[in-house]
Amino acid sequence: MSIDTAPKQSWWNRIAHPGQFVRWTQPLLWPLTAITVALFLVGLWFALFNSPQDYQMGDTVRIMYVHVPNAWLSQFVYGTMAVSALGTLVWRHPMADVSMKAAAPLGALFTALALFTGALWGRPTWGTFWEWDGRMTSTLVLLFIYLGIIALWRAFDDQLRAARIVAVFTLVGAINIPIIKFSVDWWSTLHQPASVFRADGPRMPPSILTPLMVMFAAFTFLFVVLQLKAMHTEIKRRRIATLQRRVAQGQPA
Protein backbone atom coordinates (compact mmCIF):
# COMPACT_ATOMS: atom_id res chain seq x y z
CA MET A 1 0.00 0.00 0.00
CA SER A 2 1.42 3.33 -0.91
CA ILE A 3 0.68 6.47 0.97
CA ASP A 4 0.07 9.55 -1.08
CA THR A 5 2.55 12.09 0.23
CA ALA A 6 2.36 14.52 -2.63
CA PRO A 7 1.29 17.92 -1.36
CA LYS A 8 -2.28 18.75 -2.13
CA GLN A 9 -2.42 21.63 -4.57
CA SER A 10 -5.38 23.83 -3.92
CA TRP A 11 -6.14 26.70 -6.27
CA TRP A 12 -4.94 28.96 -3.48
CA ASN A 13 -1.46 27.43 -3.56
CA ARG A 14 -1.43 27.21 -7.31
CA ILE A 15 -1.96 30.90 -7.89
CA ALA A 16 0.88 31.62 -5.46
CA HIS A 17 3.16 30.92 -8.40
CA PRO A 18 3.39 34.14 -10.43
CA GLY A 19 3.47 32.31 -13.78
CA GLN A 20 0.45 30.22 -12.86
CA PHE A 21 -1.37 33.30 -11.66
CA VAL A 22 -0.79 35.09 -14.94
CA ARG A 23 -1.80 32.00 -16.92
CA TRP A 24 -5.03 31.67 -14.95
CA THR A 25 -6.06 35.29 -15.00
CA GLN A 26 -4.89 36.25 -18.50
CA PRO A 27 -7.98 34.76 -20.22
CA LEU A 28 -10.22 36.69 -17.81
CA LEU A 29 -8.81 40.03 -18.83
CA TRP A 30 -10.51 40.51 -22.20
CA PRO A 31 -14.01 39.39 -21.14
CA LEU A 32 -13.78 41.64 -18.09
CA THR A 33 -12.68 44.54 -20.26
CA ALA A 34 -15.64 43.92 -22.58
CA ILE A 35 -18.05 43.90 -19.62
CA THR A 36 -16.52 47.13 -18.33
CA VAL A 37 -16.87 48.88 -21.68
CA ALA A 38 -20.45 47.69 -22.07
CA LEU A 39 -21.37 48.84 -18.57
CA PHE A 40 -19.78 52.23 -19.19
CA LEU A 41 -21.64 52.66 -22.47
CA VAL A 42 -24.98 51.80 -20.88
CA GLY A 43 -24.26 53.78 -17.73
CA LEU A 44 -23.08 56.89 -19.55
CA TRP A 45 -26.03 56.78 -21.91
CA PHE A 46 -28.40 56.61 -18.93
CA ALA A 47 -26.47 59.26 -17.03
CA LEU A 48 -26.15 61.76 -19.87
CA PHE A 49 -29.35 61.29 -21.86
CA ASN A 50 -31.86 59.22 -19.96
CA SER A 51 -31.95 60.58 -16.46
CA PRO A 52 -33.84 63.65 -15.24
CA GLN A 53 -32.26 66.95 -14.32
CA ASP A 54 -32.30 67.90 -10.70
CA TYR A 55 -34.90 70.57 -9.99
CA GLN A 56 -32.28 72.63 -8.15
CA MET A 57 -28.96 71.63 -9.62
CA GLY A 58 -29.96 71.15 -13.23
CA ASP A 59 -27.53 69.26 -15.40
CA THR A 60 -24.72 69.44 -12.86
CA VAL A 61 -26.37 66.58 -10.99
CA ARG A 62 -24.91 64.29 -13.65
CA ILE A 63 -21.48 64.73 -12.07
CA MET A 64 -22.83 62.50 -9.33
CA TYR A 65 -22.70 59.50 -11.68
CA VAL A 66 -18.90 59.66 -11.78
CA HIS A 67 -18.33 61.24 -8.38
CA VAL A 68 -20.12 58.75 -6.16
CA PRO A 69 -18.63 55.60 -7.75
CA ASN A 70 -15.13 57.09 -7.39
CA ALA A 71 -15.79 57.86 -3.76
CA TRP A 72 -16.99 54.30 -3.22
CA LEU A 73 -13.89 52.89 -4.91
CA SER A 74 -11.58 55.08 -2.85
CA GLN A 75 -12.68 53.05 0.17
CA PHE A 76 -13.16 49.72 -1.56
CA VAL A 77 -9.58 49.77 -2.87
CA TYR A 78 -8.27 50.38 0.64
CA GLY A 79 -10.28 47.35 1.72
CA THR A 80 -8.63 45.34 -1.06
CA MET A 81 -5.23 46.53 0.13
CA ALA A 82 -5.98 45.67 3.75
CA VAL A 83 -7.13 42.15 2.83
CA SER A 84 -4.01 41.72 0.69
CA ALA A 85 -1.90 42.95 3.61
CA LEU A 86 -3.44 40.23 5.77
CA GLY A 87 -2.59 37.75 3.02
CA THR A 88 1.00 38.95 3.08
CA LEU A 89 1.40 38.86 6.84
CA VAL A 90 -0.60 35.74 7.69
CA TRP A 91 -0.09 33.42 4.70
CA ARG A 92 2.93 35.09 3.11
CA HIS A 93 1.09 34.71 -0.17
CA PRO A 94 3.30 36.14 -2.94
CA MET A 95 0.35 37.35 -4.98
CA ALA A 96 -0.96 39.26 -1.98
CA ASP A 97 2.23 41.35 -2.10
CA VAL A 98 1.68 42.04 -5.76
CA SER A 99 -2.00 42.83 -5.27
CA MET A 100 -1.20 45.21 -2.41
CA LYS A 101 1.37 47.05 -4.48
CA ALA A 102 -0.80 47.24 -7.59
CA ALA A 103 -3.81 48.57 -5.68
CA ALA A 104 -2.07 51.55 -4.04
CA PRO A 105 -1.74 53.83 -7.09
CA LEU A 106 -5.22 52.85 -8.28
CA GLY A 107 -6.67 53.76 -4.89
CA ALA A 108 -4.85 57.07 -4.94
CA LEU A 109 -6.16 57.74 -8.44
CA PHE A 110 -9.79 56.99 -7.59
CA THR A 111 -9.55 59.06 -4.41
CA ALA A 112 -8.04 61.98 -6.31
CA LEU A 113 -10.80 61.67 -8.94
CA ALA A 114 -13.45 61.64 -6.21
CA LEU A 115 -12.00 64.86 -4.80
CA PHE A 116 -11.62 66.42 -8.25
CA THR A 117 -15.15 65.64 -9.41
CA GLY A 118 -16.38 66.72 -5.99
CA ALA A 119 -14.67 70.08 -6.42
CA LEU A 120 -16.15 70.46 -9.91
CA TRP A 121 -19.57 69.65 -8.52
CA GLY A 122 -19.13 71.87 -5.48
CA ARG A 123 -18.28 74.99 -7.44
CA PRO A 124 -21.66 75.47 -9.19
CA THR A 125 -23.81 74.06 -6.38
CA TRP A 126 -22.15 75.25 -3.17
CA GLY A 127 -20.23 78.12 -4.72
CA THR A 128 -16.86 76.81 -3.58
CA PHE A 129 -14.34 74.27 -4.76
CA TRP A 130 -13.41 73.21 -1.27
CA GLU A 131 -15.21 73.11 2.04
CA TRP A 132 -13.77 71.62 5.25
CA ASP A 133 -16.72 69.31 5.44
CA GLY A 134 -16.33 66.02 7.29
CA ARG A 135 -16.67 63.76 4.29
CA MET A 136 -14.36 65.75 2.04
CA THR A 137 -11.74 66.13 4.72
CA SER A 138 -11.59 62.43 5.51
CA THR A 139 -11.31 61.67 1.78
CA LEU A 140 -8.39 64.08 1.59
CA VAL A 141 -6.71 62.35 4.53
CA LEU A 142 -7.30 59.01 2.81
CA LEU A 143 -5.50 60.38 -0.25
CA PHE A 144 -2.56 61.37 1.96
CA ILE A 145 -2.43 57.84 3.38
CA TYR A 146 -2.44 56.34 -0.13
CA LEU A 147 0.37 58.67 -1.21
CA GLY A 148 2.34 57.82 1.92
CA ILE A 149 2.01 54.11 1.16
CA ILE A 150 3.16 54.65 -2.43
CA ALA A 151 6.15 56.67 -1.17
CA LEU A 152 6.96 53.86 1.26
CA TRP A 153 6.90 51.26 -1.54
CA ARG A 154 9.18 53.38 -3.67
CA ALA A 155 11.69 53.94 -0.87
CA PHE A 156 12.64 50.25 -0.70
CA ASP A 157 15.08 48.62 -3.07
CA ASP A 158 14.10 45.09 -2.08
CA GLN A 159 10.40 44.77 -2.93
CA LEU A 160 10.04 41.39 -1.24
CA ARG A 161 11.13 42.78 2.10
CA ALA A 162 9.13 45.95 1.51
CA ALA A 163 5.88 43.97 1.21
CA ARG A 164 5.70 42.86 4.84
CA ILE A 165 6.61 46.30 6.16
CA VAL A 166 4.09 48.07 3.94
CA ALA A 167 1.52 45.47 5.01
CA VAL A 168 2.04 46.41 8.66
CA PHE A 169 1.53 50.07 7.84
CA THR A 170 -1.49 49.36 5.65
CA LEU A 171 -3.19 47.53 8.52
CA VAL A 172 -2.32 50.29 11.00
CA GLY A 173 -3.93 52.67 8.50
CA ALA A 174 -6.98 50.41 8.20
CA ILE A 175 -7.51 50.56 11.97
CA ASN A 176 -7.04 54.31 11.93
CA ILE A 177 -9.25 55.27 8.99
CA PRO A 178 -12.54 54.82 10.92
CA ILE A 179 -11.06 56.80 13.83
CA ILE A 180 -9.95 59.58 11.49
CA LYS A 181 -13.37 59.63 9.86
CA PHE A 182 -15.11 59.84 13.24
CA SER A 183 -12.79 62.55 14.56
CA VAL A 184 -13.11 64.63 11.42
CA ASP A 185 -16.90 64.43 11.55
CA TRP A 186 -16.79 65.49 15.20
CA TRP A 187 -14.44 68.35 14.36
CA SER A 188 -16.37 69.60 11.36
CA THR A 189 -19.77 69.59 13.02
CA LEU A 190 -18.17 71.42 15.92
CA HIS A 191 -16.83 74.20 13.73
CA GLN A 192 -19.79 74.56 11.42
CA PRO A 193 -23.27 73.19 11.87
CA ALA A 194 -24.31 70.51 9.42
CA SER A 195 -26.19 72.98 7.28
CA VAL A 196 -23.91 72.02 4.41
CA PHE A 197 -24.77 69.31 2.04
CA ARG A 198 -25.80 65.87 3.16
CA ALA A 199 -25.95 63.26 0.46
CA ASP A 200 -28.97 61.62 2.07
CA GLY A 201 -31.18 64.62 1.23
CA PRO A 202 -33.86 63.65 -1.23
CA ARG A 203 -35.07 60.09 -1.65
CA MET A 204 -33.67 58.75 -4.85
CA PRO A 205 -36.18 57.94 -7.56
CA PRO A 206 -35.42 54.89 -9.73
CA SER A 207 -34.66 57.15 -12.70
CA ILE A 208 -31.55 58.32 -10.86
CA LEU A 209 -30.83 55.13 -8.96
CA THR A 210 -30.60 52.91 -12.06
CA PRO A 211 -27.84 54.86 -13.83
CA LEU A 212 -26.03 55.26 -10.53
CA MET A 213 -26.04 51.51 -9.92
CA VAL A 214 -24.85 50.82 -13.46
CA MET A 215 -22.03 53.31 -13.01
CA PHE A 216 -21.15 51.70 -9.67
CA ALA A 217 -20.80 48.36 -11.42
CA ALA A 218 -18.86 49.89 -14.32
CA PHE A 219 -16.31 51.58 -12.08
CA THR A 220 -15.90 48.49 -9.91
CA PHE A 221 -15.26 46.35 -12.99
CA LEU A 222 -12.84 49.00 -14.22
CA PHE A 223 -10.94 48.63 -10.96
CA VAL A 224 -10.86 44.83 -11.27
CA VAL A 225 -9.50 45.04 -14.83
CA LEU A 226 -6.88 47.66 -13.93
CA GLN A 227 -5.90 45.74 -10.81
CA LEU A 228 -5.35 42.49 -12.76
CA LYS A 229 -3.40 44.30 -15.45
CA ALA A 230 -1.30 46.12 -12.86
CA MET A 231 -0.56 42.84 -11.09
CA HIS A 232 0.59 41.26 -14.38
CA THR A 233 2.78 44.29 -15.02
CA GLU A 234 4.26 44.11 -11.54
CA ILE A 235 5.05 40.40 -12.01
CA LYS A 236 6.80 41.19 -15.28
CA ARG A 237 8.68 44.06 -13.67
CA ARG A 238 9.98 41.76 -10.95
CA ARG A 239 10.99 39.17 -13.50
CA ILE A 240 12.94 41.79 -15.44
CA ALA A 241 14.64 42.98 -12.25
CA THR A 242 15.68 39.39 -11.45
CA LEU A 243 17.05 38.91 -14.98
CA GLN A 244 18.98 42.17 -14.80
CA ARG A 245 20.48 41.14 -11.48
CA ARG A 246 21.53 37.81 -12.95
CA VAL A 247 23.12 39.45 -15.97
CA ALA A 248 24.91 41.90 -13.71
CA GLN A 249 26.33 38.98 -11.76
CA GLY A 250 27.63 37.47 -14.98
CA GLN A 251 25.27 34.50 -15.01
CA PRO A 252 23.37 33.53 -18.14
CA ALA A 253 19.92 35.06 -18.20
Added chain:
Amino acid sequence: MNAFVRMLTHELRLALRGGGDVLTLVLFFVIVGAIVPFAIGPDQALLARIAPGIVWIAAFLAMLLGLERLFRPDYEDGSLILLRHAALPFSLTVAAKIAAHWLVSALPLIIASPILAMLLAMDGEAFWRSILSLLLGTPALAAFGAVGAAVTVSIRRGGLIAPILIAPLSIPVLIFGVGAITGQQAQAAMLFLAALSLMALALAPFAAALAISSAED
Protein backbone atom coordinates in the same frame (compact mmCIF):
# COMPACT_ATOMS: atom_id res chain seq x y z
CA MET B 1 9.00 43.46 34.42
CA ASN B 2 12.48 43.81 35.81
CA ALA B 3 13.95 43.57 32.33
CA PHE B 4 11.43 46.12 31.06
CA VAL B 5 12.44 48.62 33.73
CA ARG B 6 16.12 48.00 33.03
CA MET B 7 15.51 48.55 29.32
CA LEU B 8 13.69 51.79 30.11
CA THR B 9 16.44 53.13 32.38
CA HIS B 10 19.04 52.12 29.81
CA GLU B 11 17.20 54.10 27.13
CA LEU B 12 16.77 57.09 29.41
CA ARG B 13 20.41 57.08 30.39
CA LEU B 14 21.43 56.96 26.74
CA ALA B 15 19.15 59.84 25.85
CA LEU B 16 20.15 62.03 28.78
CA ARG B 17 23.87 61.47 28.34
CA GLY B 18 23.74 61.97 24.59
CA GLY B 19 24.46 65.67 24.86
CA GLY B 20 21.86 68.39 24.71
CA ASP B 21 19.29 66.48 22.64
CA VAL B 22 16.50 67.04 25.12
CA LEU B 23 17.22 70.73 25.44
CA THR B 24 17.45 71.08 21.67
CA LEU B 25 13.96 69.62 21.29
CA VAL B 26 12.59 71.98 23.92
CA LEU B 27 14.27 74.88 22.18
CA PHE B 28 12.75 73.79 18.87
CA PHE B 29 9.30 73.56 20.47
CA VAL B 30 9.55 77.06 21.91
CA ILE B 31 10.97 78.55 18.73
CA VAL B 32 8.25 77.06 16.51
CA GLY B 33 5.65 78.49 18.85
CA ALA B 34 7.38 81.84 19.06
CA ILE B 35 7.80 82.20 15.32
CA VAL B 36 4.05 82.14 14.64
CA PRO B 37 3.38 85.68 15.90
CA PHE B 38 5.94 86.94 13.40
CA ALA B 39 3.97 85.34 10.60
CA ILE B 40 0.49 86.45 11.66
CA GLY B 41 1.10 89.66 13.56
CA PRO B 42 1.20 90.55 17.27
CA ASP B 43 -2.57 90.77 17.81
CA GLN B 44 -3.04 89.40 21.35
CA ALA B 45 -6.68 88.43 20.93
CA LEU B 46 -6.02 86.49 17.73
CA LEU B 47 -2.97 84.80 19.27
CA ALA B 48 -4.93 83.76 22.35
CA ARG B 49 -7.58 82.27 20.11
CA ILE B 50 -5.21 80.15 18.04
CA ALA B 51 -2.71 79.40 20.82
CA PRO B 52 -3.97 75.84 21.49
CA GLY B 53 -3.48 74.95 17.85
CA ILE B 54 0.01 76.46 17.79
CA VAL B 55 1.07 74.61 20.94
CA TRP B 56 -0.17 71.31 19.52
CA ILE B 57 1.50 71.84 16.14
CA ALA B 58 4.76 72.76 17.86
CA ALA B 59 4.57 69.65 20.05
CA PHE B 60 3.76 67.47 17.03
CA LEU B 61 6.74 68.80 15.05
CA ALA B 62 9.13 68.56 17.99
CA MET B 63 8.14 64.94 18.60
CA LEU B 64 8.68 64.13 14.91
CA LEU B 65 12.17 65.56 15.23
CA GLY B 66 12.93 63.29 18.16
CA LEU B 67 11.84 60.14 16.31
CA GLU B 68 15.08 59.74 14.43
CA ARG B 69 16.90 58.46 17.49
CA LEU B 70 14.16 56.00 18.50
CA PHE B 71 15.30 52.97 16.49
CA ARG B 72 17.84 54.15 13.95
CA PRO B 73 21.04 54.23 16.07
CA ASP B 74 20.26 50.73 17.38
CA TYR B 75 19.48 49.53 13.88
CA GLU B 76 22.72 50.90 12.49
CA ASP B 77 25.02 49.45 15.17
CA GLY B 78 23.18 46.12 15.10
CA SER B 79 21.89 46.12 18.65
CA LEU B 80 18.28 45.86 17.43
CA ILE B 81 19.06 42.35 16.16
CA LEU B 82 20.42 41.39 19.57
CA LEU B 83 17.41 42.90 21.30
CA ARG B 84 15.13 40.83 19.09
CA HIS B 85 16.68 37.66 20.47
CA ALA B 86 16.81 38.82 24.07
CA ALA B 87 14.74 37.20 26.81
CA LEU B 88 12.49 40.24 26.96
CA PRO B 89 9.80 39.92 24.26
CA PHE B 90 10.64 42.31 21.46
CA SER B 91 7.30 44.10 21.64
CA LEU B 92 8.07 44.93 25.28
CA THR B 93 11.47 46.28 24.25
CA VAL B 94 9.67 48.49 21.75
CA ALA B 95 7.19 49.53 24.45
CA ALA B 96 10.09 50.52 26.71
CA LYS B 97 11.56 52.55 23.88
CA ILE B 98 8.24 54.30 23.30
CA ALA B 99 7.97 55.10 27.01
CA ALA B 100 11.51 56.48 27.02
CA HIS B 101 10.74 58.47 23.87
CA TRP B 102 7.74 60.02 25.59
CA LEU B 103 9.75 60.81 28.73
CA VAL B 104 12.56 62.57 26.89
CA SER B 105 10.73 64.24 24.02
CA ALA B 106 7.18 64.91 25.23
CA LEU B 107 7.43 65.50 28.96
CA PRO B 108 10.08 68.26 28.63
CA LEU B 109 7.82 70.01 26.10
CA ILE B 110 4.93 69.95 28.54
CA ILE B 111 7.18 71.33 31.27
CA ALA B 112 8.29 74.09 28.90
CA SER B 113 4.78 74.93 27.68
CA PRO B 114 4.24 77.76 30.24
CA ILE B 115 6.74 79.78 28.21
CA LEU B 116 4.63 79.36 25.07
CA ALA B 117 1.44 80.02 27.00
CA MET B 118 2.87 83.31 28.14
CA LEU B 119 4.16 84.30 24.71
CA LEU B 120 0.85 83.44 23.08
CA ALA B 121 -1.29 85.26 25.64
CA MET B 122 -3.19 82.20 26.87
CA ASP B 123 -5.42 82.72 29.89
CA GLY B 124 -5.17 80.57 33.00
CA GLU B 125 -7.94 78.11 32.23
CA ALA B 126 -6.77 77.48 28.66
CA PHE B 127 -3.27 76.98 30.01
CA TRP B 128 -4.26 74.23 32.47
CA ARG B 129 -6.44 72.60 29.87
CA SER B 130 -3.59 72.60 27.37
CA ILE B 131 -1.24 70.99 29.92
CA LEU B 132 -3.83 68.28 30.56
CA SER B 133 -4.57 67.70 26.89
CA LEU B 134 -0.84 67.48 26.08
CA LEU B 135 -0.37 64.96 28.90
CA LEU B 136 -3.23 62.85 27.59
CA GLY B 137 -2.52 63.18 23.87
CA THR B 138 1.26 63.02 23.46
CA PRO B 139 1.44 59.29 24.34
CA ALA B 140 -0.63 58.64 21.19
CA LEU B 141 1.76 60.80 19.15
CA ALA B 142 4.69 58.83 20.58
CA ALA B 143 2.98 55.54 19.68
CA PHE B 144 2.11 56.57 16.10
CA GLY B 145 5.58 58.01 15.74
CA ALA B 146 7.08 54.71 16.81
CA VAL B 147 5.12 52.89 14.10
CA GLY B 148 6.33 55.37 11.51
CA ALA B 149 9.92 55.11 12.70
CA ALA B 150 9.78 51.31 12.76
CA VAL B 151 8.37 51.08 9.25
CA THR B 152 11.11 53.32 7.85
CA VAL B 153 14.03 52.11 9.97
CA SER B 154 15.69 50.13 7.17
CA ILE B 155 15.30 52.90 4.57
CA ARG B 156 18.39 55.03 4.28
CA ARG B 157 16.46 58.28 4.08
CA GLY B 158 13.57 57.10 6.23
CA GLY B 159 13.59 60.36 8.15
CA LEU B 160 12.00 61.97 5.13
CA ILE B 161 9.21 59.44 4.71
CA ALA B 162 8.27 58.88 8.36
CA PRO B 163 6.61 62.30 8.82
CA ILE B 164 4.31 61.93 5.80
CA LEU B 165 3.24 58.51 7.09
CA ILE B 166 2.70 59.72 10.65
CA ALA B 167 0.93 63.01 9.94
CA PRO B 168 -2.36 61.57 8.60
CA LEU B 169 -2.51 59.12 11.51
CA SER B 170 -2.00 61.96 13.99
CA ILE B 171 -4.94 64.03 12.76
CA PRO B 172 -7.39 62.65 15.36
CA VAL B 173 -4.90 63.46 18.13
CA LEU B 174 -4.65 67.06 16.94
CA ILE B 175 -8.41 67.39 16.56
CA PHE B 176 -9.24 66.09 20.02
CA GLY B 177 -6.18 67.73 21.56
CA VAL B 178 -7.20 71.18 20.42
CA GLY B 179 -10.88 70.37 20.97
CA ALA B 180 -10.12 69.54 24.60
CA ILE B 181 -8.78 73.06 25.10
CA THR B 182 -11.23 75.19 23.18
CA GLY B 183 -14.16 73.10 22.03
CA GLN B 184 -17.68 73.25 23.33
CA GLN B 185 -17.48 69.58 24.18
CA ALA B 186 -14.08 69.76 25.84
CA GLN B 187 -14.90 67.03 28.32
CA ALA B 188 -15.76 64.56 25.56
CA ALA B 189 -12.64 65.51 23.61
CA MET B 190 -10.50 64.89 26.68
CA LEU B 191 -11.98 61.41 27.05
CA PHE B 192 -11.54 60.64 23.35
CA LEU B 193 -7.94 61.77 23.63
CA ALA B 194 -7.32 59.44 26.54
CA ALA B 195 -9.00 56.56 24.69
CA LEU B 196 -6.90 57.25 21.62
CA SER B 197 -3.69 57.21 23.65
CA LEU B 198 -4.61 53.99 25.42
CA MET B 199 -5.48 52.23 22.18
CA ALA B 200 -2.40 53.50 20.35
CA LEU B 201 -0.14 52.49 23.22
CA ALA B 202 -1.70 49.04 23.34
CA LEU B 203 -1.31 48.32 19.62
CA ALA B 204 1.76 50.29 18.53
CA PRO B 205 4.41 48.12 20.27
CA PHE B 206 3.20 45.04 18.40
CA ALA B 207 2.91 46.79 15.03
CA ALA B 208 6.32 48.45 15.40
CA ALA B 209 7.96 45.21 16.57
CA LEU B 210 6.44 43.36 13.60
CA ALA B 211 7.67 45.99 11.17
CA ILE B 212 11.22 45.90 12.57
CA SER B 213 11.30 42.10 12.50
CA SER B 214 10.14 42.13 8.88
CA ALA B 215 12.84 44.61 8.01
CA GLU B 216 15.56 42.31 9.26
CA ASP B 217 14.42 38.94 7.93
